[in-house]
Amino acid sequence: MVLVRPSYLTLRPVDGDDDIEVLAIDLQVEAEPATARTVAEVLDLRILDELEPPDRKVVDVWLDELDRYADLIDKGILQADASKIIIENVNRRLGTDYSPRKVQRQRAALEASGVGGLLDGRRFGLANMPPRAYDARLVEAFAHVVGDQTRKSTGTGTRVIWLALRELEQRHGPGVVPVPSRATLFRLLGEIEGGRYTFGSARTRRTKANQPSHMFGNRVGVRPGEQVLIDTTPMEIMVECDGQSVRPDLTILLDEASRSVLSAIVTVGTRSIDLVVVLARALVPYAFRPEGVRANRRATSEAWIGEDELLAQRFEHARDAQAYIFPETITTDHGSAYVSRHFTDACRSLGISLTLAAKYTPTHKAKVEKMFDTIKVLFTQYAISFLGESPDMRGDESISTSELLTLEQLQELLEDWIAVAWQNRPHSALRDPRNPRLKLTPNQMVDAFREIAPEFHVPLDADRYLAMLPTRWRTVLPYGINLDLRIYDSEALSAIRNVRSRHRNHGGKWPIHVDPYNPMTVWIEIGDSFVPLTWRSPHNGAPMANEVWRVARAQAATRGEEPSQDDLNEVMRRFMNTGNKPLTAREKKREKSNASDLLGITNQIAKTNFQEATAEAATSADSGIAPTTVHDDKKPIWPVAPPFGFTRQTEGG
Structure with a gap:
């Protein structure tokens, strides 16, 4: 190098040739990387x-x-x-x-x-320590045993070492493979089982085993409704259903792109027909549902809204303001309810594609699994009967069945919470990539998608909603429809009472469409229309009816289940057939010193009356006079002065 200038350099070759001028920027680009x-x-x-x-x-x-x-x-x-x-x-x-x-x-x-x-x-931690050398056969045996612990109950390291050494002997024979010290075996076990939770929670161990070994994907729907997830899980709560405390299941439809909950229901044992109800609630917005459904929702929500009309209107507005998202593709697992004929036929008729997630791969529906945890943290744990995540986190407080939320109340509370809280809560997964501090709510995300890529789906109407509800077949009797111990009736049934329907394959019965969460109203299918039928309970709507039945349910829960008349009759029959059993020595001693009759008053009365009756009967037999009854009203019941302040009962007294 001969000369350096701001923009170029003058270089002289080693062999003495002419000088070369080179731009400084070219040298910087072509220079070798730093060492x-x-x-x-x-x-x-x-x-x-x-x-x-x-x-x-x-x-x-x-x-x-x-x-x-x-x-x-x-x-x-x-x-x-x-x-x-x-x-x-x-x-x-x-x-x-x-x-x-x-x-x-x-x-x-x-x-x-x-x-x-x-x-x-x-x-x-800067030393480049060479890896510890172990016998390959020993490592193979330990790896196989640790892998087998995934589906087994959690044990200790001593058990795993014993199983590994036993397998080592079975494979190679006793004493063939040298066994290191106990400390070395524990070090080897720690290196092999690291991160597998072999000695931790069995549930976490199984979850870790299902995780893929490759890098996780980051699938996001291009638009709302393109990818929708559905799943079911037990809720950590007890509710009252038909007088019993039960643990319900929660099923939700979750949109991947906007994290919106399209629909959610709570049931006792999820069936395929319940999944159809989930679809119906997702495809028919609250504003389009039949009046019977909305009226029942208002009646149920009075428990937490009260008579505040303004507050009731705010809840109604939040339910009406939910964005409508049509699920184009639904990802499910391999549960029997999800692959059933009812659910697949309903999706096919609505033009919805079904995608089955890979077995034992929860990461395919990780977002809906996370949503279950979110509902537990933000919603379920505030309930009076919250159970906790596991038995070791469960309290021991006693809660009567009458204090529990009913299944209908939990359903409406959950839907209100989704509309009011969740859909308007900023979500950490909806961050602006260029401004991570900015988080959008599910409703805002849907609005943003609609602004950039507008799409228009016409919601289903009330009739389509009713058509998707479960169908029960009943005869129209003179007094109405008898369904689940309730009587439903309407003036519209006057023309078809005791009339057989055209459905011959159902014995002439009429199709009744039932909303599982609305016991107040059912709908009978007459031709192409659905006629609402109201529950005709004499106590429904009566003054103080709710309070009366609440007290009655509480008293019934306190009494417990009483035996039926048939059960009582069976008890009497068994006693009559077997008769009195002879008393044992201990029973005779206890009978003699009965704790409930310390002074023997009752026995003395019976003995005195029996002696008097016997003597009277003998006298009557000799004189030919009919004997009198044993208990003579003129005789005092107490033969001696009654103890403990009892009053002597005499004639006229």
Whole structure:
């Protein structure tokens, strides 16, 4: 190099040819990358910042003394003499007792690893320790046994080691493979089972085993409704259903693109027909549902809304304002309800594609699994009968059945919570990529999608909603329809009472469409129309009816289930057939000293009356007079002065 200017350089070749002018930018682009030594020097800055003062002093002393060692060598001092001089200074400054050979080792470590080489690599995690050598047959046996623990109950490390050694003997014979010490076996076990939760929660262990080994994907729907997930899980709550406390199931439809909950229902045992109800609620917005459904919802929600009309209107507005999303593709698991004829036929008729997730791969529906946890944290745990995540987190408080939420109340509460809270809550997965502090709500995300890629789906009407509800077949009797111990009737039934329908394959019965969450109204299908039938309970709507039946349910729960008349009759029959059993010696002794009759008053009465009756009967037999009854009202019941303040009962008294 001959001359350097701001924009170009003048270079002279080694062989003496003419000078060459080269642009500086070209040299920078074509220059070789920095060496590893430069990278190590950059990392040295981080290491020095993290050192504690005593460790930093060690590094500074060695750096100073190694620089001085280089100066001594430049002055012509022999390496052995220079090492002695340097090590004396290091020992004096650090209070150590190193030999001169330490100087050469530190010089080599500084050259190879930078400042980190001057530290104790084992203590700071910088040592490049060679892997511990184990017998391959021993490693194979341990790996096989640890892998088998995935589906088994959690045990201890001692059991796993015993199983591995037993398998080792079965494969290769006793004593063929040398067995290291117990400590070495535990170290090997720790290296093999790391991250598998072999000795932790069995549930977590199974979940970890189902995770894919490759990098997770990041599938996101291009638009709302393109990818919808559905799943069912038990809720951590107890509710009242038909006078019994039960644990319901929760089924939700979740949109991937906007994280909107399209529909959610709670049931006791999820069936295929319940999934059709989920679809019906997703495809028919609240504003389009029949009046009977909305009226029942208002009546149920009075428990938490009360008579505040303004508050009721706000809840109604939140339900009406939910975005309508048509599910184009639904991803399900292989549960029997999801692959059933009812659900698949309903999706096919609506033009919805079904995608089955891979078996034992929860990551295919990770978002809906996370939504279940979110509902538990934000909604379920605030209920009076929250059970907790597992039995060891469950309380022991006693809650009567009458205090529990009913299944209908839980359903409406959940739908209100989704409309009011969830759909308007900023979601961490809906962040702006260029401004991560900005989070959108599910409703805002749907609005943003609609603004950029407008689409229009016409919601299904009320008739289509009713057509998708479960169908029950009943005869129209003179007093109406008898369904689940309830009588439903309407003026519209006057023309078809005791009339057989055209559905001959159902014995002339009429199709009744039932909403599982609305016991107040059912709909009878007459031709192409649906006629609402109202529950004709004499107590429905009566003054104080709700309070009366609430008290009655509480009293019934306190009494417990009473035996039926048939059961009582069976008890009497069994006694009559067997008769009185002879008393044992212990029973005779207890009978003699009956705790409920300390003074023997009852026995004395019976004995006295029996003796008097016997004597009277004998006298009557001799005189020919009919005997009198044993209990004569003129005779005092108490033969002696009654104890404990009892009053003597005499004639007229």
